[in-house]
Amino acid sequence: MATQLYSIEVPDSPIVSGEGKPRRSILSPDKLVYTYTSHRGDSTISTLYENFLEGVQRSGYRPIVDGVAQAYEWMTYSRVQQRVTNFGAGLVHLGLKANDIFGIISINRPEWTMSELAGYMYTFISCPLYESLGHAAIEFIVNQTEMETIIASDDKVPLLLEMKSTLPTLKNIIVMGTLDQELTEEAKGLGINITTWTDIETNGRDNPAPANPPTPDDIATICYTSGTTGTPKGAILTHKNFVAGVSSFHMMAKHQKFFIPSVEDTHVSYLPLAHVFERLCQAVMISGATRIGYYQGDTLKLLDDVAILQPTVFVSVPRLFNRIYDKVLAGVKAKGGLAAYLFDRAYATKKANLRRGILTHAIWDRLVFGAIRARLGGKVKHIVSGSAPISPDVIDFLRICFSADVYEGYGQTEQAAGLSMSYRGDLAPGQVGPPQLCVEVKLRDIPAMNYSSQDKPLPRGEIMLRGHSVFKGYYKSPKQTEDTLDSDGWASTGDVGQWDEYGRLVVIDRVKNIFKLAQGEYIAPEKIESVLAKHYLVAQVFVYGHSLQSTLVGIVVPDAETLTGWAVENGHGDKTFEELCNEPSVKMALLKELSTFGRESDLKGYEILKNIYVISEQFSIENDLLTPTFKLKRHTAKERYGAELERMYAEINSSY
Template identity: 75%
Template sequence: MTAQMYSAEVPNSPDIPGEGKPRRSILCPEKLVQSYQSHKGTNQITTLYENFLEGVQRSEGGSFLGTRPIVDGVAKPYEWMSYTRVQERVTHFGAGLAHLGVTSQSNFGIFSINRAEWTMSELAGYMYNYKSVPLYDTLGVAAIEFIVNQTEMETIIASADKASILLHIKSSLPTLKNIVVMGAIDDALVAEGKELGVQIVVWTDVERNGREKPVPVNPPTADDIATICYTSGTTGVPKGAVLTHRNFVAALSSFQLLSKHQKFFIPSTADTHISYLPLAHVFERISQSIMISGAARIGYYQGDTLKLLDDVAVLQPTIFISVPRLFNRIYDKVLSGVKAKGGIAAFLFNRAYQAKKANMKRGTVEHPLWDRLVFGAIRARLGGKVKHIVSGSAPIAPDVIDFLRICFSADVYEGYGQTEQAAGLAISYRGDLTPGQVGPPQLCVEVKLRDIPSMNYTSQDKPFPRGEIMLRGYSVFTGYYKNPEQTAEVLDADGWASTGDVGQWDDRGRLVVIDRVKNIFKLAQGEYIAPEKIESALAKHYLVAQIFVYGHSLKSTLVAIVVPDAETLKTWANDNGLGNKSFEELCALPKVRETLLKELNAFGREVDLKGFEIPKNIHVTSEQFTIENDLLTPTFKLKRHTAKEKFNVEIERMYQEGN
């Protein structure tokens, strides 16, 4: 019997040297999707505004946005606004923004952690055809200045704490005129704004003004820009991915069609999603758009990730969308807890685990006895009602995917995508329990692999073709804002976008992400890492001559290979009673490694590296990186792939020591 294929080569596609044939999902071999039909079958959904109206109609007045009020420091039960109430408020708020001078296709900022006003502000943008530009402080203050100035932003919607940050740097933000504050504000903030020439207004006042002075809704077209989403740039300057309504709706339409084929889910009014992944990134925004399309409820976390599981226990979501870092934490806690208990509890868990693992080979994730007897308490960690789990933003280890399926008896999906295609590149299918793959291309794109000779990856590799993942289709962005040079590096004249990631097709036409080409990469929690920037910063330490920073995409921390500065290390050795040792002997000493690690940790913070950018373990070597040993290019740049291969044993050991 022939195994089911998940993708097929695009018919009549030309043979291009150095490239494999493009492939599409087996569900759409002839035509890519870009819109979807409303549930009543009366019209095609082509914009995010129409997607919102679809949710309002489907909801029949049901709950939409939920928030936990904090009273005397204690989080209370969720309070809900209905879809129809949110529609009213969004209409008024969008009109209020118009009175502040926001016009069709002009840019406005949103700067806050996830909360109901964030979503409502964006929905107002969709309704009145404004372009949202999210801001987030993990990029750093310099990046915020760059984004505000490049987009010539006049109005920013912000929480009170973020409003203070903006006022602090107002001298560097000449275009900023209005800050709309979510929640309560004090007189001091208003006074500070007035002194700096910035009007500070409360979100609800803008809403009231729009209610009293209505403005006609101004719906966007599919080709209008919905958002400019900034990501880290290779030079340290962020780059803004320009995403249209068509880009997002194409990805949404893929999920809709997958659902009709029982390969994914579209939520209903009975479903609940917890919103805690940053709304500044497209992963959470496409997730919310999926929830809206099916009129599901969205409940927000309190704002503290340490209290997330408490929020989850109260909300009891049926859909849990997260990143590998959290799933890894649950995995580690459960398995270490089982090990600590030992005895009959550990015996029962292991027996149940193996029984369900065997069941998965027969295509089922449920077991009537073990689910109740052993896994009920684990399911309760996510509220006890989760039916669908989606992991994205970074690769997840196959054994963790298996763990989630076994312990939660849920459909578990692994998605793969980037900002530049509205997170819509590939996703694994319901019922396919093979871990380690991200499924075929989404139904809105086609994907091909381009040879990377420098890394020995080719589309002719046996048994599986390998190469850089390239895609073309309706979810692919139009380019980087005011940056034609970087756009040209990523997007070619035929519409093919390069991802910087290395993939291979498996024997059934599913995509497996195996490596990366580009120097910016993600850790397991989804944080972007620019290793050259970190290496440049840490190499300034007086004890460091050369450094190679490495991050495994399934891990949440960085490690590094360090070549000490021979002269300054000798001085340190003399001061510490080790003057009789050679350079090679010093590099092998545990005390030198411990000292360097401690020094780099402190120094990293001094030079404003973030916690996740500082290596948590290092290996010290006396061997210089040179052109002769193939670790440097002729222009003295580090050959990252070669260095990774050379120090692979040390890298694996450093990560094992960290577990």
């Protein structure tokens, strides 16, 4: 339990009607940081290029031979620096000039990181593309940025060639991997210069070009947010935006409130590099000269990669942590007997110890939790969760089972992922810590939702921030920029926050995802979904309500493994997973289970689902129901399952 303040109001800040006073971290109340001092103490780090030189990175990846992942191979930091220098010079000879924009489309791999580092060295601007955005979005981004050069993994080349007629500015494709002769001929026929990454690197090695380092205010990247509806928006992020976040972590580490990984640490890179969360993570890792190992490109095989890599730092999203939580608890329940008794006793003991700040236990860690720790390689010391809210129960679970420091971060693309982070040693779940040391944060009233910065005892409102990690605006979109950034530099997040009694931020709602039922009750569907997703039979759930209806309904994707186990125990063992999802008695049993579970989890009566539709296909990026950061596309889901939603309401109303 906290015994001191984590943030304080900015002294002498003006009182603005409808807003609370800005708050800053207690670690830096007088100024917002945006640089840090090198470990030698002889220079100040202010750009991502200088950050790279500070680490002079080494990276690892698993080569794939005939579809089989091989052992990890490593490059020293100095070797990576040589390759980055050569590749950057190769881009210069290809015709790129300072502030030119180049695209990257690929899964995470060493060439992705080295391409961007080369961009930093020569003041080029990277702009990630990702196929899951859809062809229309890729077309929009390439044409809005007038992109001439795209660095692509070999599997993405056919897509780019297929789209060439809609991408008039595209001149160069640089292929990570092998170059297919047939595709080479096709590219030439389309007027595209196509070459390999290593050929560009070799040309740069043979024809060096002097570095052209950026200033802090130069643009590092344009990162397009997928959003849940509409055209993507390109957030303009500078070197200062990112280094401000890295500097905040360095300052926190000096106060023992965070960690800066060292050469002894290993990070697994699997969250998409197309998004700022993983890129900020890599910048932090690079600053500490940490090993970076890349997954083989298949999230279903991620835990295989982790078992080999044995990371000490594991950064992920609640979706994966929830699956680990569900699988472990379902496994304990299935074993029963002595194993379940020992787990429950060990878990209760360690949970009680959390209140005293103790993460380890000499007996239970070895006897009960060793096998669980092995799921993440057995060496994890630091776990970071971001991208979406994580349940307090799951955070406690991670601390108990992995004996690791667990941090919850909060941020958005528009702040280079740097808004707030919980502190080391603060084991109170459900909060995302005070503001990062590079920003100040305030809450703005939302009268329509009855949230006020003057609420007692805890102020509430839309989260607003200002500072060094806040973006410059949206690329070629002044109206959208104006809607997010005001003239004083305050950016709106669209999230609803609350200051707790110790000055830590708690994210409680989403401004746009709140809706009202017919009886006037406001519903936050994401909160209900996060509760129901913890049930051992549930993999995913979409909660829906209509303003003309007084009840909620849901689309439920069961967990295939636990549902089939449940089916055997309940007389349905002869059915496949798909058949079980279509079985009316299974639907009724699952609805009853979720109703009971919801009430036990303190959901209010009007937050309990009154009807569900069970499906076997998971929400995914591929079927356009999840954004690339694994957030549910609510509007798409509503359209996809519109007929089922209407039918569920008809069934409810006909029973009254």
